Amino acid sequence: MSILDLAPVIPVVVIEDAATAVPLARALVAGGLPVIEVTLRTPAALESIRRIAAEVPDAVIGAGTVLAAADVSAAVAAGSRFLVSPGWTPALIDAMDGSGVPFLPGVATASEVLGLYERGLREMKFFPAEAAGGVPYLKALSGPLPGVRFCPTGGIKVGTARDYLDLPNVGCVGGTWLTPADALVTGDYARIEKLAGEAAALRLR
Numbered sequence: 001m002s003i004l005d006l007a008p009v010i011p012v013v014v015i016e017d018a019a020t021a022v023p024l025a026r027a028l029v030a031g032g033l034p035v036i037e038v039t040l041r042t043p044a045a046l047e048s049i050r051r052i053a054a055e056v057p058d059a060v061i062g063a064g065t066v067l068a069a070a071d072v073s074a075a076v077a078a079g080s081r082f083l084v085s086p087g088w089t090p091a092l093i094d095a096m097d098g099s100g101v102p103f104l105p106g107v108a109t110a111s112e113v114l115g116l117y118e119r120g121l122r123e124m125k126f127f128p129a130e131a132a133g134g135v136p137y138l139k140a141l142s143g144p145l146p147g148v149r150f151c152p153t154g155g156i157k158v159g160t161a162r163d164y165l166d167l168p169n170v171g172c173v174g175g176t177w178l179t180p181a182d183a184l185v186t187g188d189y190a191r192i193e194k195l196a197g198e199a200a201a202l203r204l205r
């Protein structure tokens with residue numbers, strides 16, 4: 001099954017302290033969002049992925065902000081079960097393709113989609129979703145590119161996620177709104193579970 005079909009929302013998480021990784025992942029899973037993207041933007045990211053992979057078996061843990069081949073190997077070695085990048089280059093696609101795990105390369109234009117389409121890829125991240133044109137833009141892409149599905153990410157909130165999920169070429173959306181930085185700092189995992197629950201309910205139409 002595709003990574004796009006496991007949950008309506010992929011929480012994109014920036015973890016500053018690896019000690020928060022496991023309770024955070026448990027809260028997201030408990031709320032109904034098992035697919036979790038930890039961005040490789042902090043020194044704690046790889047250790048966080050390792051801990052979640054080891055201690056939260058119900059989570060499908062992946063790495064975001066994958067920018068180069070070295071990120072691919074480090075992320076997979078840490079236990080990532082999928083990879084997400086904000087954009088792509090041929091070298092990055094080669095590395096992700098050779099990793100053995102599913103991946104969502106970022107695109108924002110029809111030409112970028114076609115560059116991946118030529119290589120047989122049909123699932124991508126649409127980034128930065130809101131800034132690049134949002135729902136009308138993605139809807140316009142569905143006409144000429146009917147076989148391609150997206151995970152729009154960037155500027156999406158619980159109130160706008162439904163409009164994306166209603167598009168035929170959207171499998172799920174990604175976003176950071178489920179894990180507010182202040183909730184992580186104060187350890188407010190009940191709030192994170194509640195936000196995850198609201199997002200998980202988006203699938204129920």
Ligand SMILES: O=C(O)C(=O)C[C@H](O)[C@H](O)COP(=O)(O)O
Nearest residue numbers: 039064065086153154155175176
């Ligand atoms: O780190 C990456 O690989 C990215 O491409 C960026 C993230 O997807 C966005 O930062 C999402 O953030 P929000 O807009 O707050 O939901």
